Amino acid sequence: MVWSDLHCRVERELRGRSLLSPGSTLLLAVSGGQDSLCLLKLCVDLQPRWGWRLGVAHCDHRWPSDGGIAAHVEAIAHQYQLPYYQTEAENLPQTEAAARAWRYQALAAMAQAEGYGAIATGHTQSDRAETVLYNLIRGAGIEGLGTLPWQRPLTATIQLIRPLLTITRPETSEFCRHHHLPVWTDVLNQDRHYRRNRLRLDIFPQLRQEFNPQVDRAMAQTAELLTSDRDYLQAQAAQLWQASYSPDPPQLARKIIAPSHLALQRRVLRQFCQQHLPQAPTFAQIEALIPLLTAPQRSQSSTLPGQFILRVEGNWLRLVDSKHG
Helix, strand or coil, X not given: CCCCHHHHHHHHHHHHCCCCCCCCEEEEECCCCHHHHHHHHHHHHHHHHHCCEEEEEEEECCCHHHCCHHHHHHHHHHHCCCCEEEXXXXXXXXXXXXXXXXHHHHHHHHHHHHCCCEEECCCCHHHHHHHHHHHHHCCCCHHHHCCCCCEEECCCCCEEECCCCCCCHHHHHHHHHHCCCCCCCCHXXXXXXXXXXXXXXXXXXXXXXXXXXXXXHHHHHHHHHHHHHHHHHHHHHHHXXXXXXXXXXXXXXXXXXXXXCHHHHHHHHHHHHXXXXXXXXXXXXXHHHHXXXXXXXXXXXXXXXXXXXXXXXXXXXXXXXXXXX
């Protein structure tokens, strides 16, 4: 085995971020594309140093363009003498969101059934940058911009890890070429019907050419910074929630929330609404609730989803069904 810069960088992130321990059970999500084959080869090469139990998992969407991919991935797994697991979708809508949600569910189910404690995906720095821009265009806040973290729990016992987040897509392509890896070219990756593909094929090349040749790295670093900020705010908001929330009837203690920073006020109000309303409130609806924290008695919000209102009653912001007063 030739020890490359990518081997060093991945191992450094695995150790430095405590993504995996020696002897871990690791299920590799392999689509057949260059990023996942790069991940597979790197993990196979690192396995003797770490003592992992590796397996290969493939999620077959069963879309018309997917013919032959599953057999291709299975052959690669057998070449590496690794266990191979496969799940097939049934009537999966041909959309990015539906496919992504189903894949995570399917991967978690395979890991659970086969006794794996972690799942690794081949998300790269380029994926992270594209997701930041995509979510920014959609109007996401820090939750959407601090995207694709290095690890997160999929279930109570299974961690999702992304070891390639410092590696770009051109680097995975060169790694696969150098090691003669049999990359499967997915025709859907060239289909501009999908917004993510338009970002990848059209927008990012223009950004690199006209604004910043290192735009992928810059946006990925932004995601890294915002992920830390988000985690801190979540922890602070959780403490404020515990101190201010009362479930029966659903209400919030105004005097506890009002002195807090606006960022925490927004988070607690949004969590309250998401927990008790039939659909998530908009940004404008949350902004309209903030003055109620210091408003006079009997002040109330405009109607929220589900015909509810928030009303000031003493020290409390109380959720009231507007149909029944």
